[in-house]
Amino acid sequence: MRLAFPGLSVLPSPLAASPHRPQVLSCVNPDNANSPEVPVKILNCDTITQVKEKILDAIFKNVPCSHRPKAADMDLEWRQGSGARMILQDEDITTKIENDWKRLNTLAHYQVPDGSVVALVSKQVTAYNAVNNSTVSRTSASKYENMIRYTGSPDSLRSRTPMITPDLESGVKMWHLVKNHEHGDQKEGDRGSKMVSEIYLTRLLATKGTLQKFVDDLFETIFSTAHRGSALPLAIKYMFDFLDEQADKHGIHDPHVRHTWKSNCLPLRFWVNMIKNPQFVFDIHKNSITDACLSVVAQTFMDSCSTSEHRLGKDSPSNKLLYAKDIPSYKNWVERYYSDIGKMPAISDQDMNAYLAEQSRMHMNEFNTMSALSEIFSYVGKYSEEILGPLDHDDQCGKQKLAYKLEQVMTLMSLDS
Structure with a gap:
């Protein structure tokens, strides 16, 4: 199950404002080296870990996440002509260091061309890794840079590479596309910041358009008694009737209060959790980009269940503005859903008890x-x-x-x- 589109995000990303080039790598299948190479779409600004994750996604797309190899347990090997091979890493002796900033290595850093052949191999202990993530000086890096490139087996690399004594540096900060301070120092009225925001907005709108049908289908399925693919669970009708009975019993006739009770019991307690954490239900990996995207969808879902009016202005966050025009329609779906459930025949205690007994029998060994x-x-x-x-x-x-x-x-x- 794919939860994010390659290269797309519903949140601003440094990638939107940085030069990048899509590439296709041919990856050797780690389970069967004789099988056809698998084409994998990547970006030349991807870190090596990102490339490994995309390769694993492509090769093991039909394999549950818990059964896949972990990117951290694999090395990325670039296979060139004449049998030459090169291990690519996020950090090695070629990593660029400026003052107290260390830049993560990317495919562009290694100058890996489009169409290159790569392979995922078991993690190897290199001279750089053996120094426990310490930093190598530029002099040492220049001296030993040619040792990263090798021919023959991985064992030959380990046998020929000397241990490197690094020059320890303290307070080194890692960065990929954008240094942390580059966003924090921008003033609200800065022209450059405004231009970047405009680029973000265009990307956000394009991504929202791509995802719109999926979000609409999700919300319609949740907030519908008819277009569900299965009958509405009896427990929902029983619970909503119970809440209405309690409201009548205590003289609460404000429809907003009843609406809020129902929203807090089901959509906001259960569905928001499922939207934000699909890994609770599916055997998948949720990366940080997917998590950020799902948070936007979950926030839209919560706003749709609210009875209060949403006031938005120029200072409102972009993810709030994205679905501002859709939320009134979603709110109507929620109100229709609660109304349709209220019109359904009441569930007797006997029917509810029988339903619960059947559910217990069906899932007896699962919990x-x-x-x-x-x-x-x-x-x-x-x-x-x-x-x-x-x-x-x-x-x-x-x-x-x-x-x-x-x-x-x-x-x-x-x-x-």
Whole structure:
């Protein structure tokens, strides 16, 4: 499952304002060197780790994330003509250092041309790695730079490369495309900053257009009783009716309060968590770019569930402005969803109990029920008085003697502990 489009982001990125060139590398399949090479789209400004991750995504796209090799456990090997091979790394003795800034190596740094053949090989111990991430001086780098390039097996590299004693430097900061201070020092009215913001905005709008159908489909599926692909779970209808009953019982007739209760119980408690953390459901890796993009979608989802009016101005963040025109439509979907559920036939206690029993049977071996019960009991123990009181005074709970049964459970648990 792909959660982000290559080269696209719903948040501003330094890449939008920096020169870059797309390339295609031919990667040897690490599982079968005799199989056809796999073409992988990358950017020449990608760090070596980013390239490794894109290669793994391309080669193992149909393999669950937990079963894939980790980029940190692999080295990227550039295979050139005449059997020459070169290990590429984020940091090595060729890394450029200016004052206290060290720039991560990219494909452009190594001058890897379009169409090059690369391979992922098992992690190797090089002279640079062996010094425990210390920094090598420029003199040492110049002296040993030619030793990064080699021919033959990886063992020949290890046997011929001497240990390098680095010149230790303190306070070295890493950077890739943009140094951290380059954003922080820009003033609000700076012309250069404004130009970059305009570039970001164009990119953001283009990316939003690409993602729009997927976001619309997601929201429509969640906030629909008909276009779901499956029937609405009985538990949702039962819970919403319970909230309406409680509102009537306590004389709460403000529709905004009822709307907020329902939003807090389901969309904001469950769906927002799923949107922001798809790795809870799917065996995938969520990188920082994907996380940032999903946060924008999740924020839009939360705004759609709100009953308050959203006031936006020139100083509002770009991710808020992106979906400003869509949120009124999304809000209508949420209101229609709650209304449609309210019109559905009520669910009896017997039907609800049968539904829960069936769900328990279907998922009997998928969850640790004892752990869940232990978590619930810790909550009950903390708020026993607040729970037992209402159970004693509620007619329905009284008929089932729930307060008495709960006290028995608490007594048994206290004896076991």
